[in-house]
Amino acid sequence: MPPAIALQDVHKAFPGAQAPIVALQDISLTVPTGQFVCLLGPSGCGKSTLLNAVAGFSKPDRGSISVNGKPVVKPGPDRGMVFQEYALFPWMTVAQNVGFGLDIQGLPKAQCQRRVSALLALFKLSEFAERYPKELSGGMRQRVAIARILALDSPILLMDEPFGALDALTRRSLQDELLRIWSELGKTVLFVTHSIEESIFLADRIVVMTYRPGTIKRDLVVELPRPRDPAAPEFNQLKRTLSDLVMSEQTRHEAAERHAFATD
Numbered sequence: 001m002p003p004a005i006a007l008q009d010v011h012k013a014f015p016g017a018q019a020p021i022v023a024l025q026d027i028s029l030t031v032p033t034g035q036f037v038c039l040l041g042p043s044g045c046g047k048s049t050l051l052n053a054v055a056g057f058s059k060p061d062r063g064s065i066s067v068n069g070k071p072v073v074k075p076g077p078d079r080g081m082v083f084q085e086y087a088l089f090p091w092m093t094v095a096q097n098v099g100f101g102l103d104i105q106g107l108p109k110a111q112c113q114r115r116v117s118a119l120l121a122l123f124k125l126s127e128f129a130e131r132y133p134k135e136l137s138g139g140m141r142q143r144v145a146i147a148r149i150l151a152l153d154s155p156i157l158l159m160d161e162p163f164g165a166l167d168a169l170t171r172r173s174l175q176d177e178l179l180r181i182w183s184e185l186g187k188t189v190l191f192v193t194h195s196i197e198e199s200i201f202l203a204d205r206i207v208v209m210t211y212r213p214g215t216i217k218r219d220l221v222v223e224l225p226r227p228r229d230p231a232a233p234e235f236n237q238l239k240r241t242l243s244d245l246v247m248s249e250q251t252r253h254e255a256a257e258r259h260a261f262a263t264d
Helices: 047-055 094-105 109-122 138-151 168-185 196-202 233-263
Strands: 005-014 021-031 036-040 062-067 079-082 156-160 188-193 205-209 216-221
Touching (some): 005 047, 021 047, 021 216, 036 047, 036 196, 047 062, 047 079, 079 138, 094 138, 109 138, 168 196, 188 196
Parallel strands (some): 036 188, 079 156
Antiparallel strands (some): 005 062, 205 216
16 A cells, blocks of 8 residues: 655745745655654744645745655645634534535535534533534644544644643643544644644644754654653653754754845
8 A cells, every 4th residue: 555645855945035945855754544644843944834835825936746656736625724723713603613614515414413412422522512613712622623634534634833822731631632532533744843842742743844954853753651741751762852853953044044144
Protein backbone atom coordinates (compact mmCIF):
# COMPACT_ATOMS: atom_id res chain seq x y z
CA MET A 1 0.00 0.00 0.00
CA PRO A 2 1.21 3.56 -0.71
CA PRO A 3 1.88 5.82 2.29
CA ALA A 4 -0.95 8.00 3.54
CA ILE A 5 1.09 11.12 2.70
CA ALA A 6 4.12 11.42 0.42
CA LEU A 7 6.06 14.57 -0.48
CA GLN A 8 8.91 14.47 -2.99
CA ASP A 9 11.30 17.41 -3.50
CA VAL A 10 8.63 19.99 -2.63
CA HIS A 11 9.62 23.62 -3.13
CA LYS A 12 7.48 26.68 -2.36
CA ALA A 13 8.35 30.38 -2.52
CA PHE A 14 6.37 33.58 -2.04
CA PRO A 15 6.97 37.02 -3.59
CA GLY A 16 9.23 39.29 -1.54
CA ALA A 17 10.12 42.98 -1.66
CA GLN A 18 13.54 42.32 -3.18
CA ALA A 19 13.60 38.59 -3.93
CA PRO A 20 11.31 35.56 -3.55
CA ILE A 21 11.01 34.22 0.01
CA VAL A 22 11.67 30.49 -0.05
CA ALA A 23 9.33 28.84 2.48
CA LEU A 24 10.00 25.18 1.58
CA GLN A 25 13.04 23.75 -0.13
CA ASP A 26 13.45 20.16 -1.33
CA ILE A 27 11.09 18.63 1.24
CA SER A 28 10.76 14.86 0.95
CA LEU A 29 8.66 13.10 3.57
CA THR A 30 6.46 10.02 3.82
CA VAL A 31 3.86 9.32 6.51
CA PRO A 32 2.56 5.72 6.73
CA THR A 33 -1.12 5.09 7.31
CA GLY A 34 -2.08 5.42 10.97
CA GLN A 35 1.07 7.23 12.07
CA PHE A 36 1.09 10.38 14.22
CA VAL A 37 3.73 12.83 12.96
CA CYS A 38 4.53 16.24 14.44
CA LEU A 39 6.16 19.05 12.47
CA LEU A 40 8.30 21.04 14.90
CA GLY A 41 10.30 24.21 14.48
CA PRO A 42 10.47 27.98 15.09
CA SER A 43 8.11 30.49 13.49
CA GLY A 44 8.97 31.02 9.85
CA CYS A 45 10.23 27.49 9.18
CA GLY A 46 7.38 26.59 6.81
CA LYS A 47 5.36 24.18 8.99
CA SER A 48 1.99 25.70 8.16
CA THR A 49 2.98 26.19 4.51
CA LEU A 50 3.74 22.48 4.27
CA LEU A 51 0.46 21.55 5.95
CA ASN A 52 -1.52 23.82 3.63
CA ALA A 53 0.17 22.21 0.62
CA VAL A 54 -0.80 18.73 1.83
CA ALA A 55 -4.35 20.01 2.40
CA GLY A 56 -4.47 21.25 -1.18
CA PHE A 57 -4.95 24.92 -0.23
CA SER A 58 -1.58 25.86 -1.72
CA LYS A 59 0.23 24.38 -4.72
CA PRO A 60 4.01 23.84 -4.56
CA ASP A 61 6.16 25.52 -7.19
CA ARG A 62 7.81 22.20 -7.92
CA GLY A 63 7.86 18.68 -6.54
CA SER A 64 4.94 16.37 -5.87
CA ILE A 65 2.50 15.62 -3.06
CA SER A 66 0.29 12.55 -2.97
CA VAL A 67 -2.28 11.16 -0.56
CA ASN A 68 -2.84 7.41 -0.60
CA GLY A 69 -1.02 7.28 -3.94
CA LYS A 70 -3.12 10.00 -5.63
CA PRO A 71 -1.70 13.44 -6.52
CA VAL A 72 -2.96 16.35 -4.43
CA VAL A 73 -4.46 18.98 -6.72
CA LYS A 74 -7.09 20.54 -4.42
CA PRO A 75 -8.70 20.07 -0.98
CA GLY A 76 -10.62 16.84 -0.59
CA PRO A 77 -12.73 14.85 1.89
CA ASP A 78 -9.83 12.45 2.48
CA ARG A 79 -8.07 15.22 4.47
CA GLY A 80 -9.67 17.04 7.40
CA MET A 81 -8.06 20.31 8.51
CA VAL A 82 -8.19 21.65 12.08
CA PHE A 83 -6.93 25.19 12.69
CA GLN A 84 -5.86 27.01 15.85
CA GLU A 85 -8.92 29.26 15.44
CA TYR A 86 -12.12 27.41 16.23
CA ALA A 87 -14.00 28.64 13.10
CA LEU A 88 -17.41 27.52 14.36
CA PHE A 89 -20.67 28.96 13.08
CA PRO A 90 -21.91 31.13 15.99
CA TRP A 91 -25.55 30.88 14.91
CA MET A 92 -25.50 27.05 15.02
CA THR A 93 -25.71 24.81 18.06
CA VAL A 94 -22.95 22.34 18.90
CA ALA A 95 -24.89 19.51 17.24
CA GLN A 96 -25.53 21.60 14.13
CA ASN A 97 -21.88 22.59 13.86
CA VAL A 98 -20.74 18.98 14.13
CA GLY A 99 -23.29 17.85 11.54
CA PHE A 100 -22.74 20.70 9.10
CA GLY A 101 -20.49 18.79 6.69
CA LEU A 102 -22.82 15.80 6.73
CA ASP A 103 -25.74 18.03 5.74
CA ILE A 104 -23.70 19.43 2.85
CA GLN A 105 -22.96 15.88 1.69
CA GLY A 106 -26.67 15.13 1.68
CA LEU A 107 -26.51 12.35 4.26
CA PRO A 108 -29.99 11.12 5.31
CA LYS A 109 -31.18 12.95 8.41
CA ALA A 110 -31.44 9.86 10.63
CA GLN A 111 -27.92 8.71 9.68
CA CYS A 112 -26.58 12.21 10.27
CA GLN A 113 -28.16 12.35 13.73
CA ARG A 114 -26.66 8.98 14.68
CA ARG A 115 -23.21 10.07 13.53
CA VAL A 116 -23.43 13.38 15.38
CA SER A 117 -24.69 11.72 18.57
CA ALA A 118 -21.83 9.22 18.49
CA LEU A 119 -19.24 11.98 18.08
CA LEU A 120 -20.76 14.13 20.83
CA ALA A 121 -20.53 11.12 23.14
CA LEU A 122 -16.94 10.43 22.03
CA PHE A 123 -15.94 14.01 22.87
CA LYS A 124 -18.05 14.16 26.04
CA LEU A 125 -20.21 16.91 24.59
CA SER A 126 -23.64 15.25 24.63
CA GLU A 127 -25.03 17.49 27.36
CA PHE A 128 -23.93 20.57 25.38
CA ALA A 129 -25.57 19.53 22.09
CA GLU A 130 -28.03 22.46 22.09
CA ARG A 131 -25.59 25.09 23.34
CA TYR A 132 -24.09 27.76 21.08
CA PRO A 133 -20.33 28.37 20.70
CA LYS A 134 -20.43 31.58 22.78
CA GLU A 135 -21.67 29.48 25.72
CA LEU A 136 -18.65 27.15 25.62
CA SER A 137 -15.12 27.36 26.96
CA GLY A 138 -12.19 27.50 24.53
CA GLY A 139 -11.42 23.84 25.11
CA MET A 140 -15.01 22.82 24.39
CA ARG A 141 -15.09 24.90 21.22
CA GLN A 142 -11.97 23.16 19.99
CA ARG A 143 -13.54 19.78 20.82
CA VAL A 144 -16.48 20.77 18.62
CA ALA A 145 -14.14 21.85 15.81
CA ILE A 146 -12.32 18.50 15.88
CA ALA A 147 -15.59 16.56 16.10
CA ARG A 148 -16.88 18.43 13.04
CA ILE A 149 -13.85 17.27 11.03
CA LEU A 150 -14.16 13.69 12.31
CA ALA A 151 -17.83 13.65 11.30
CA LEU A 152 -16.67 13.56 7.68
CA ASP A 153 -14.61 10.44 8.53
CA SER A 154 -11.51 11.72 6.74
CA PRO A 155 -8.72 9.13 7.11
CA ILE A 156 -6.11 11.93 7.45
CA LEU A 157 -6.19 14.74 10.02
CA LEU A 158 -4.10 17.86 9.34
CA MET A 159 -3.82 19.94 12.51
CA ASP A 160 -2.25 23.41 12.62
CA GLU A 161 -1.38 24.19 16.26
CA PRO A 162 -4.95 23.33 17.32
CA PHE A 163 -4.21 23.71 21.04
CA GLY A 164 -1.89 26.72 20.84
CA ALA A 165 -4.38 29.26 22.22
CA LEU A 166 -5.47 27.14 25.19
CA ASP A 167 -4.30 27.21 28.79
CA ALA A 168 -1.92 24.47 29.95
CA LEU A 169 -4.50 22.30 31.74
CA THR A 170 -7.03 22.43 28.90
CA ARG A 171 -4.25 21.75 26.40
CA ARG A 172 -3.14 18.61 28.24
CA SER A 173 -6.73 17.41 28.52
CA LEU A 174 -7.25 17.78 24.76
CA GLN A 175 -3.91 16.13 24.02
CA ASP A 176 -5.10 13.10 25.99
CA GLU A 177 -8.44 13.24 24.18
CA LEU A 178 -6.77 13.41 20.77
CA LEU A 179 -4.51 10.44 21.52
CA ARG A 180 -7.50 8.41 22.70
CA ILE A 181 -9.44 9.17 19.54
CA TRP A 182 -6.43 8.59 17.28
CA SER A 183 -5.90 5.20 18.93
CA GLU A 184 -9.57 4.22 18.63
CA LEU A 185 -10.16 5.43 15.07
CA GLY A 186 -6.79 4.70 13.46
CA LYS A 187 -6.43 8.08 11.74
CA THR A 188 -3.21 9.37 10.18
CA VAL A 189 -2.24 12.67 11.83
CA LEU A 190 0.10 15.42 10.61
CA PHE A 191 0.29 17.92 13.47
CA VAL A 192 2.04 21.31 13.49
CA THR A 193 3.38 22.59 16.79
CA HIS A 194 6.11 24.83 18.15
CA SER A 195 5.94 23.09 21.56
CA ILE A 196 8.72 20.55 22.08
CA GLU A 197 6.93 18.90 25.01
CA GLU A 198 3.69 18.61 23.05
CA SER A 199 5.48 16.93 20.13
CA ILE A 200 7.11 14.35 22.41
CA PHE A 201 3.87 13.68 24.26
CA LEU A 202 1.88 13.09 21.07
CA ALA A 203 4.00 11.85 18.21
CA ASP A 204 5.30 8.60 16.77
CA ARG A 205 7.75 10.73 14.79
CA ILE A 206 8.96 14.31 15.12
CA VAL A 207 10.13 16.13 12.00
CA VAL A 208 12.28 19.13 12.95
CA MET A 209 12.35 21.86 10.31
CA THR A 210 14.99 24.52 9.70
CA TYR A 211 14.40 28.24 9.65
CA ARG A 212 13.72 29.66 6.19
CA PRO A 213 14.21 28.14 3.73
CA GLY A 214 12.30 25.31 5.42
CA THR A 215 14.02 21.98 5.07
CA ILE A 216 14.01 18.84 7.21
CA LYS A 217 16.76 19.09 9.81
CA ARG A 218 16.00 15.83 11.66
CA ASP A 219 13.38 13.09 11.47
CA LEU A 220 13.22 11.40 14.88
CA VAL A 221 11.27 8.30 15.89
CA VAL A 222 9.85 8.63 19.41
CA GLU A 223 10.34 5.24 21.03
CA LEU A 224 8.94 6.12 24.45
CA PRO A 225 6.01 3.89 25.48
CA ARG A 226 2.58 5.42 25.94
CA PRO A 227 1.19 6.91 28.10
CA ARG A 228 4.19 9.24 28.30
CA ASP A 229 5.29 10.95 31.48
CA PRO A 230 6.82 14.42 30.92
CA ALA A 231 8.67 14.01 34.23
CA ALA A 232 10.42 10.78 33.15
CA PRO A 233 14.21 10.97 32.55
CA GLU A 234 13.87 9.53 29.03
CA PHE A 235 11.25 12.14 28.13
CA ASN A 236 13.48 14.95 29.34
CA GLN A 237 16.55 13.57 27.57
CA LEU A 238 14.67 13.69 24.28
CA LYS A 239 13.37 17.15 25.20
CA ARG A 240 16.97 18.37 25.63
CA THR A 241 17.98 16.89 22.28
CA LEU A 242 15.09 18.57 20.50
CA SER A 243 15.66 21.84 22.37
CA ASP A 244 19.22 21.98 21.03
CA LEU A 245 17.98 21.37 17.47
CA VAL A 246 15.20 23.94 17.63
CA MET A 247 17.24 26.58 19.48
CA SER A 248 19.96 26.46 16.83
CA GLU A 249 17.30 27.35 14.26
CA GLN A 250 15.79 30.01 16.52
CA THR A 251 19.24 31.59 16.91
CA ARG A 252 19.66 31.60 13.13
CA HIS A 253 16.21 33.17 12.80
CA GLU A 254 17.09 35.96 15.22
CA ALA A 255 20.45 36.59 13.50
CA ALA A 256 18.69 36.88 10.13
CA GLU A 257 16.21 39.38 11.56
CA ARG A 258 19.03 41.51 13.07
CA HIS A 259 20.82 41.48 9.73
CA ALA A 260 17.66 42.49 7.85
CA PHE A 261 17.02 45.32 10.33
CA ALA A 262 20.62 46.57 10.06
CA THR A 263 20.50 46.68 6.26
CA ASP A 264 17.10 48.43 5.97
